[in-house]
Amino acid sequence: MVTPARRAPLTKDLVLQALQDVKDPEIPVVSIVDLGIVQGVVLAGGRVTVSITPTFTGCPAIEHMRREIVERLIELGADAVEVPIVLDPPWSTDRITPAARQAMEQIGIAPPHSGFTADESLSLTIAVESVPCPWCGHRNTSLESAFGPTICRSIHYCHTCRQSFEQFKALGPLHHA
Amino acid sequence: MGIDARVKQPLRELLYALGDDAFLLGHRNAEWTGLGPILEEDIAFSSMAQDEMGHAVVWYGLMADLGHPSPDAIAYGRQAADWRNARMFEQPRGDYAYSLMRQYLADLSHAVRYDALMQSSLGALATAATKLRQEEKYHLIHGRTLIERLARGTSESRQRLQDACDALFGFALGIWEPTDGEDVLVSSGVTVSSEELQSVWLGVAAGFLAHCGLKPPADVKDGVWRATTEAQWGGRRGEHGADLQTILDAMTLLHRSHPGAVW
Numbered sequence: 001m002v003t004p005a006r007r008a009p010l011t012k013d014l015v016l017q018a019l020q021d022v023k024d025p026e027i028p029v030v031s032i033v034d035l036g037i038v039q040g041v042v043l044a045g046g047r048v049t050v051s052i053t054p055t056f057t058g059c060p061a062i063e064h065m066r067r068e069i070v071e072r073l074i075e076l077g078a079d080a081v082e083v084p085i086v087l088d089p090p091w092s093t094d095r096i097t098p099a100a101r102q103a104m105e106q107i108g109i110a111p112p113h114s115g116f117t118a119d120e121s122l123s124l125t126i127a128v129e130s131v132p133c134p135w136c137g138h139r140n141t142s143l144e145s146a147f148g149p150t151i152c153r154s155i156h157y158c159h160t161c162r163q164s165f166e167q168f169k170a171l172g173p174l175h176h177a
Numbered sequence: 178m179g180i181d182a183r184v185k186q187p188l189r190e191l192l193y194a195l196g197d198d199a200f201l202l203g204h205r206n207a208e209w210t211g212l213g214p215i216l217e218e219d220i221a222f223s224s225m226a227q228d229e230m231g232h233a234v235v236w237y238g239l240m241a242d243l244g245h246p247s248p249d250a251i252a253y254g255r256q257a258a259d260w261r262n263a264r265m266f267e268q269p270r271g272d273y274a275y276s277l278m279r280q281y282l283a284d285l286s287h288a289v290r291y292d293a294l295m296q297s298s299l300g301a302l303a304t305a306a307t308k309l310r311q312e313e314k315y316h317l318i319h320g321r322t323l324i325e326r327l328a329r330g331t332s333e334s335r336q337r338l339q340d341a342c343d344a345l346f347g348f349a350l351g352i353w354e355p356t357d358g359e360d361v362l363v364s365s366g367v368t369v370s371s372e373e374l375q376s377v378w379l380g381v382a383a384g385f386l387a388h389c390g391l392k393p394p395a396d397v398k399d400g401v402w403r404a405t406t407e408a409q410w411g412g413r414r415g416e417h418g419a420d421l422q423t424i425l426d427a428m429t430l431l432h433r434s435h436p437g438a439v440w
Contacts, residue, residue, distance in 0.1 A: 058231025
């Protein structure tokens with residue numbers, strides 16, 4: 001393997017810019033930076049530490065993303081790259097940037113509900129807000145399944161344009177009644 | 178993790194219990210993949226199985242500081258008597274109603290326990306519980322929706338759920354069998370007693386099932402629910418039935434055939 005010559009000293013900004021090239025393998029239009037998976041970047045000489053936080057703990061893509069981060073930063077000129085996985089603070093869908101929300105919508109994935117309503121899961125009533133269809137924009141939609149092709153997505157159906165679509169599931173702090 | 182020596186062994190017992198419960202539940206529900214009654218439920222159980230496996234890895238991962246650096250070694254390297262799962266989780270998957278009821282009773286126990294662990298004096302436990310608790314929300318929405326719909330469905334769907342409830346409830350009470358040394362964990366603020374958590378869980382579970390028109394084996398008096406069926410304990414002490422050996426034989430076959438193999 002040829003070690004690339006470092007073009008310029010590594011900075012946090014350069015690292016974050018390079019990490020924009022590392023996409024979520026399940027949603028290839030959004031980067032791990034825009035999804036809020038990158039928790040922090042620390043530079044010590046040529047050694048870079050990028051701490052990441054998983055969206056859902058069972059996410060099988062985390063190791064793949066970790067490998068891609070290492071590859072991308074070695075390519076950028078880092079001497080060594082470490083990618084610890086941290087759970088504190090826990091990832092929440094609030095961390096997804098507006099740009100990522102738009103990119104998802106364009107490929108038919110409705111972005112998650114923003115903000116969190118009271119968690120009523122221990123009580124007897126459950127309220128589920130209707131989701132606007134990413135294809136036609138109407139709210140005449142229903143939840144078909146709380147689970148989808150990946151653990152982070154649910155399946156919905158639009159009665160107006162008659163297409164199914166997925167939604168990124170909201171995760172965040174729970175407010176107990 | 179910075180743990181007091183006194184707390185180490187009791188903590189290990191608790192982490193084994195939490196991890197083993199999740200791991201086996203995930204394994205059993207993965208048995209529905211390709212065989213679900215309808216596609217959406219096939220996906221639901223497969224997805225929830227994946228979540229449970231992820232949760233198991235989090236609990237096993239916390240053992241790195243307790244002399245168990247590898248979740249793989251924990252999952253594949255132990256004998257049946259070393260496992261600390263509640264016996265509910267080693268039972269075969271039964272029919273769909275059985276698995277649905279089991280997942281609901283388990284998820285509710287996770288919500289109750291993780292709510293308590295979020296206040297743990299051990300930061301690493303509080304962090305893990307906070308993250309995992311957020312994911313339980315979707316499991317509970319699923320379980321509550323399907324159980325209510327099917328309990329109020331046909332006489333067959335209601336009967337199957339009632340049979341599942343009757344078969345499972347004693348085993349579900351086994352989730353609250355205290356792990357060895359729990360009193361040390363309680364006095365150090367690491368966790369709340371299983372007895373206390375059981376009464377929260379029982380109130381919600383029995384209340385919900387009764388609301389759906391089912392008859393949980395429990396009575397309510399002055400707003401307090403008490404179980405009327407015997408709790409099936411033993412799992413937290415490593416006392417398991419033949420079903421656990423069957424699962425372990427299947428799960429560890431590859432690991433044992435090719436020790437040290439790398440994918």
